Amino acid sequence: MIVSATEMLKKAKAGHYAVGQFNINNLEWTKAILLTSEEQKSPVILGVSEGAGKYMTGFKTVAAMVRAMDETLGITVPVALHLDHGTYEGVKACVEAGFSSVMFDGSSYDIDENVAKTTELVKLAHDNGLSIEAEVGAIGGEEDGVVGAGECADPAECKRIADLGVDMLAAGIGNIHGIYPENWAGLSFETLDAIQQQTGEMPLVLHGGSGIPDEMVKKAITLGVSKVNVNTECQLVFAQATREYIEAGKDKQGKGYDPRKLLLPGFEAIKEEVKVKMELFGSVGKA
Numbered sequence: 001m002i003v004s005a006t007e008m009l010k011k012a013k014a015g016h017y018a019v020g021q022f023n024i025n026n027l028e029w030t031k032a033i034l035l036t037s038e039e040q041k042s043p044v045i046l047g048v049s050e051g052a053g054k055y056m057t058g059f060k061t062v063a064a065m066v067r068a069m070d071e072t073l074g075i076t077v078p079v080a081l082h083l084d085h086g087t088y089e090g091v092k093a094c095v096e097a098g099f100s101s102v103m104f105d106g107s108s109y110d111i112d113e114n115v116a117k118t119t120e121l122v123k124l125a126h127d128n129g130l131s132i133e134a135e136v137g138a139i140g141g142e143e144d145g146v147v148g149a150g151e152c153a154d155p156a157e158c159k160r161i162a163d164l165g166v167d168m169l170a171a172g173i174g175n176i177h178g179i180y181p182e183n184w185a186g187l188s189f190e191t192l193d194a195i196q197q198q199t200g201e202m203p204l205v206l207h208g209g210s211g212i213p214d215e216m217v218k219k220a221i222t223l224g225v226s227k228v229n230v231n232t233e234c235q236l237v238f239a240q241a242t243r244e245y246i247e248a249g250k251d252k253q254g255k256g257y258d259p260r261k262l263l264l265p266g267f268e269a270i271k272e273e274v275k276v277k278m279e280l281f282g283s284v285g286k287a
């Protein structure tokens with residue numbers, strides 16, 4: 001069932017668990033995540049970066065594929081189709097294409113411009129029944145080619161953006177996209193706590209969820225994080241399972257070269273990873 005992320009995140013915030021956002025790259029990814037969500041009776045958010053959208057030939061293709069697959073597989077759990085780190089133009093394109101949720105990442109603008117653009121896009125999203133996520137303070141690591149250091153957002157700025165009526169708020173608390181470096185300082189719970197106190201009921205979003213130690217993720221959820229984004233971990237397990245298949249020479253046995261066989265171990269690895277994350281976030285059985 002394709003819905004906006006508003007209700008599932010309100011429930012998560014009230015119930016002290018988090019909904020996972022798992023980014024999709026193709027049909028196998030989408031199918032693996034949808035099936036696992038249904039099996040685990042968990043709400044889910046399918047994240048689509050602008051790069052992945054382009055790779056799949058555009059947001060229209062993505063929306064058509066996800067909506068048709070959701071219907072054909074008979075998915076009953078709430079599923080949000082969400083633009084990840086959207087530009088101003090990207091948000092408009094996804095509203096048009098049939099997404100049910102968008103993120104506007106205005107963190108590269110100064111706070112006044114971020115406020116102005118976010119205000120406009122909140123109205124556009126809500127007029128069309130979509131939920132919207134905003135970002136304050138750049139998340140570290142590589143974000144579609146932009147490399148940041150893992151900075152912490154200003155809680156007062158978070159409050160300003162939260163008051164614009166967004167449905168979820170991403171704020172930097174020392175988290176990083178991609179693989180965490182050896183010398184990473186960890187999440188700043190002090191910052192998270194301060195943001196939570198300023199923003200109250202607002203569901204907070206933890207980006208760069210891949211590779212944050214489980215205990216830190218759990219603590220972040222107790223401090224108001226209601227959505228955790230996972231991308232890199234699914235990519236890593238997919239790559240590893242595919243490599244093992246090839247290295248074992250299985251593509252050379254019988255019709256092992258058939259893409260439906262070749263991509264199967266990676267597909268199953270994604271399913272397992274999504275299940276493990278849903279258990280960690282506490283969303284199993286919450287749909």
Ligand SMILES: [Zn+2]
Nearest residue numbers: 139207208229
């Ligand atoms: Zn992110």
